[in-house]
Amino acid sequence: MIKFLDLQQITLQYAEELKDAAAKVIDSGWYLMGKKLEEFETNLNKYLKVKHAIGVANGLDALRLIFKGYIELGIMKEGDEVIVPANTYIASILAITDNRLIPILAEPDINSYNLDINKLDKYITTKTRAILVVHLYGQVCYSDTIAILAKKHNLKIIEDNAQAIGAEWNGIKTGSLGDAAGFSFYPGKNLGALGDAGAVTTNDDELAKMVKALSNYGSTEKYVNNYQGLNSRLDEIQAAFLTVKLKYIDSQNYERSQIAACYLRNIKNVEIILPQQIPANKPLSHVWHIFIIRTKKRDELQKYLSENEVQTIIHYPIPPHLQKAYTCLGFKEGDFPITEHIAKTCISLPMWPGMSEDCVLKIAALLSNFK
16 A cells, blocks of 8 residues: 555654654653753744744644734734635634634635635725735745735735745745744644644744743743733654754655656646646745645545555545534535535645655556546
8 A cells, every 4th residue: 555644654764863852852851841942943943034933732723822922912803804715724714713813714726726816805804904824735825916915904924834844935935924924743744743743933023922921821930921821832852853854854845846746747637637836937836745636536536546555635525614613604515616626626645755756656657547
C-alpha cells in the first residue's frame, strides 16, 4: 500500500536529531516556557522575517488567540464580521465563532481553491473588521487587491498559515504578509511536530504582548491575571522537535514541488482536473501541502485506487456551512455552489517528502488509465 502520508518514514529522516533533542529536554528538568521555546520562536522569527513569534498549543488556538487579542485591544468586538473562505477547514471558522464574531463565508476561485480575490469587496459591510486569508493546500492567497481593500476599509488581514509555511508572495513568506498569522504544526503539516503545536506571528508589538498573556491564562506575572485567557502553551519538547525540523523545511518543500511536478507531467486523463500553481512562474507560491485533483467520478476513483493499493483522502467532504455544528448560521445546500462542487469532486493524492519517484509514477499511470 502506498500511504497517503507516511509519518514514520518522514520522522526517520531526523530520528537521531529528534532523540537527541528530546534527551536534552528531559535532562534539563524544564518542560514549559523555557529555552527551547525561546530558541524555536527566535528561529521562526528569522525564517519568516517577522518581529514576534509566540508558540501556542495548536493551530486552532493560534487563530483563536489572534481574534481574542484584537478584542481585548478594543479593535474588534462581539458581533463584528470576518470574511473567511467557505471551503476552508472548519477550524478557521471555529476560531471566529469561538470569539462571538460573525463568519462571512466567501466562495473560492475554482482554479486556485483560495478566496476569489476579485469578488471580495461584495462581502464587505460596515461591520467587517478582518479578512481571514487561508493559504489552502499550500498555495498562497494574497495580492495587492487584498492589501488595497484592507487599507480602504481599515480591515485586519489575518493569515491562516496552517498549510503553507515556506510559501512566498513576491519574495515575502506567508505568515508575514498580513497583520497576524496562525500556524499549525500538527504532525501531518509541512512543518510538523510529534504532537499538537502551533504559533502566532505578527509585527504588532501590542498584539504580540496580548497573545502571549492570553495564551498563559491571561497572565504576564504568576498568579496575576489581567485577562480571561487560555492555557495554550507550546511545550519544550515539541519546541525542540520543531527547531530540528525547521532547518529542513525548504528542502522538504522542494521535494514536495518535485513530486507535484512529476504528477503534473505524467497524469494524462481528460476526466481528471489537476491543480494549478498560480502564478505558474513562481514556484514558491505553492508548497504542495496537499495535491488535490477533481473528477465527477470521485468515489469510483477512490475505490479504484484503493483496490490498487493507493491510499487517498478527501479534503473536505462536508463544507462547514453544511455541518451540523453550523446549522445556526442558517445555510442550506446550494448556498455555496462552488464550495459544494469542490467537496463532491475532490480527492487528495499521496504527497510527502521521501516518497519515491516509482510510487509517484505508479499513481500517475493508474490515474491515466482510469475510465
